[in-house]
Amino acid sequence: MSEPTPQTLFSKRFRGYFPIVIDIETAGFNAQTDAVLELAASILDMDKDGVLSIAHTHHYHIEPFEGANLEQASLDFTGIDPYNPLRGAVSEKDALHDLFKHVRKAMKAADCHRAILVAHNAAFDNAFFKAATKRSGLKRDPFHPFVTFDTTTLSGLALGQTVLAKACRAAGIAFDNKEAHSALYDTERTAELFCHIVNQWQSLGGWPLAVPDEDSQSELE
Numbered sequence: 001m002s003e004p005t006p007q008t009l010f011s012k013r014f015r016g017y018f019p020i021v022i023d024i025e026t027a028g029f030n031a032q033t034d035a036v037l038e039l040a041a042s043i044l045d046m047d048k049d050g051v052l053s054i055a056h057t058h059h060y061h062i063e064p065f066e067g068a069n070l071e072q073a074s075l076d077f078t079g080i081d082p083y084n085p086l087r088g089a090v091s092e093k094d095a096l097h098d099l100f101k102h103v104r105k106a107m108k109a110a111d112c113h114r115a116i117l118v119a120h121n122a123a124f125d126n127a128f129f130k131a132a133t134k135r136s137g138l139k140r141d142p143f144h145p146f147v148t149f150d151t152t153t154l155s156g157l158a159l160g161q162t163v164l165a166k167a168c169r170a171a172g173i174a175f176d177n178k179e180a181h182s183a184l185y186d187t188e189r190t191a192e193l194f195c196h197i198v199n200q201w202q203s204l205g206g207w208p209l210a211v212p213d214e215d216s217q218s219e220l221e
Contacts, residue, residue, distance in 0.1 A: 010046040010110040013198075013207070018112035019044060019149055020103055021191035023183045024125045025078050027064065028071035031127035035064035036092060037080050038183035039129075041099055042191035043106045050202055052195040058102055059184040060095035061087040065135055078181050093136035103142050115142045120155075120164045120190050122148035151194050158197045164189065171196045 021042040028034030038061055045055035064082050103115050119125035126148050133141050155167035168175040173192050179185040
């Protein structure tokens with residue numbers, strides 16, 4: 001029997017889902033009214049032994065959509081000036097259209113049928129991600145409409161920590177608080193954290209599962 005390819009391993013690992021690690025910086029907490037200002041997405045790779053790592057990361061500065069609300073407290077917190085011309089910002093539609101192309105290409109290479117959003121406090125990022133996708137009028141969204149992987153929950157289980165910085169440090173991942181709240185920095189630290197937890201689970205024997213086949217199961221009943 002031939003050895004499974006990395007693509008086959010990837011598609012088996014998450015039941016055909018392809019995890020994409022996302023972080024979004026916003027101008028508030030309301031996904032329907034407040035602007036998306038930054039988006040970053042890490043695409044992952046899996047080697048022949050089933051070990052996850054970051055393949056590459058895509059980063060976009062986003063123009064506030066027409067009529068978007070900008071909460072000053074949020075801008076002060078992130079330090080983002082939405083109208084600074086040096087940002088090189090693009091529209092939500094252009095950013096998502098470009099990202100979706102990269103995601104579909106990676107999914108196809110991994111023999112996966114659907115992308116799944118991974119984020120720290122995933123409900124927040126997913127709400128803004130879906131709202132931006134809807135506003136953009138993009139029809140071929142490769143991401144699952146509601147299922148996510150939340151590294152907050154995974155970190156609480158695996159590391160006893162739920163704050164991103166503390167979870168990273170518990171996992172031995174360097175975290176600089178001065179760099180935090182940049183979509184690019186937070187995405188890559190979240191991706192490292194997700195890979196660490198998945199790889200550690202495998203090293204402890206948690207995957208692949210030894211599931212008895214149907215014939216063996218019937219003999220036990």
